[in-house]
Amino acid sequence: MTDIDDAITAAHRDEWARVVAALARRFGDLDIAEESAAEAFAVAVTRWPQDGVPPNPGAWLTTTANRKAIDRIRRESKRDDKHKEAQLLSDDDPPEPLGVIDDERLRLIFTCCHPALSMETRVALTLRMVGGLTVPEIARAFLAQESAVGQRITRAKAKIKAARIPYRVPSAEDLPTRVAGVLGVLFLVFNEGYLATGSDTDPVRQDLTNEAIRLTRLIRGLLPEDGEVAGLLALMLITDARRTARISASGELVSLDEQDRGSWDTGLIAEGHQLVRERLATGMPPGRYQILAAIGAVHTSARDVRDTDWTQIVALYNQLARLDPSPIVILNRAIAVAELDGPEVALAAVDAIGDKLAGYHAYHATRADLLRRLGRSKESRDAYDQAIELAGNTAETAYLTRRRDQLSV
C-alpha cells in the first residue's frame, strides 16, 4: 500500500462521518449528503495521487462534497424549488469551528438511531452514514441480502425526509432514552463482530468490533459524563482485549478458563479498568453496561482462572438481574453460580428458564457443560447436539463438537 492509499483510507475512517454530517445539516437531506460524500472520496482517489494529499483532507473533502451536492441539486432542480437552489448557491460556506462539527456527527448518529426506525434499520443506517461501510459490507456483516440492506437504507432515508425526523441531538429530557438506543445499536454491531455468524465468515470480524469501539469512543468524547456510555466503552475494550486468546490456531473457540491470559491486550484492559474505576468513584448507581463492564473487569483482574473472585461476579449479576431480570441475564448468572455453589444449583436455575430460551444455543451449551460436570453424560450429549445445531459461529461449533466428543458415552 502506498502513502496515498494510506492517506485515503485514513481520511475515509476519520472524515467520512464529518463530511456526511456537515452536508446533511446544510442540505437537510441524507441522500444528497451521502452520495456527494461518496463522490468526493472518488475524486480524492483520482486526484490525490497526482496532486498530493491536501494539507487538510477533511476540509478538502467537505468542500468537494459540497460542490458535488450543488451540482446534483442543479441537475435535479428542474423539478425542485428554484428559490431553494438560489439560497443554497449563496451560502458562502464558512469554515466550521471544530466543536460544532463534532456536534454534527452526534446529530447524525441520533438521526440514524431514531426510535421511529426499526432496530435493524438503525444498525444498517448507522453503519452506512456514520461508519461509512458499503451496502455489501453491511449485508455480509448481518447475513442479509444486499438488495434487502440497500432497500432498508433507502426506505429509512425516505422516511426521515417524509416524516421529518429531525436532524438534531434530542432535548435533555429525551437524551437518556435516546442514548440507550444508540448504545444498543453499537453493542449489536460489536457483538456481531465478536461472535460473527455464518459458516463462511471469520469467527471474529475485527472490522465490526473496531467500528463499534470507534463510534462508542466518539459518543464518549461528546457525552463524557454519561455513565452508560463509559460503561459500554469499558465493556467493549475489556472484551476486545481477549480477542486473540479466544480463537485457537485450529479455529476453535477457547473458553475463558482455558485462555492464555498472557496474550490478553494489557493496554485495552488497563483502559477499560480505568473507566470502570472512574464510574465507581462517582458513586452513581450503575446501569447495565457499567455492571457488565465491572464483571469483565473482575474476570480480567485474575491472573489465573482459579483466582477469579466468583463471589464478586455473582453479586454483580444479582445487581444486573434487579435491573434486567431477563432469561439471558439469569443464564449468565447461573454460569457464575456454578463456580460458587456448584453445578447442581446452577442447573436448577438454568432449567427454570428453559421454556424461554429453547431456541438459544448458549442455553443448551450451558446445560451441556453443567450436565457434563454432574456426570450425566447422556443428557449432556443431547444438550451439546442441540447447541451445535443452533450455534452460528464456526469457532463455537468446533469447540462444542470437541467437548461433546470427549464425553464418555
Added chain:
Amino acid sequence: MQYMFSVIDDKTNANGPDVMAEITAFNDRLAELGHLVFAGGLDAPGSATVIDNRHGEPMLTDGPFVESKEYLAGFWIIEAPDLDVALKLAAEGSKVCRAKLEVRPFLVG
C-alpha cells in the same frame, strides 16, 4: 408539516363519558398550542358504505372496505414542526383515547 393520527381500535363498545371528557380537554389543549387542524371520531365500521364508480356505474357495498379485527375509530390531523413533536402529541393522544395511534405524515409537494 401536517400529520394524521389514526386511532386504531379493536373493540366494539365505545368509550365512556369520562374518556370523552379527557379527549375534549386534550383537543382544547391542542387547539390552544396551535397544533389542532381537525379531530373526529368515527361511528362503528358497520355503519360504512363503500362506493365504487370507477367503471361508469356506482356500485354500493354495505360495510367497511376491509374486514379486520382492527379498524379506524377516529383521527386527528395536527400541525407539528417535526416527527419528534408529533410523536409527543401522539403519545398523549393514545393515553387519553385508550387506543393505539398510527402517526403518518401528509404527502408534501
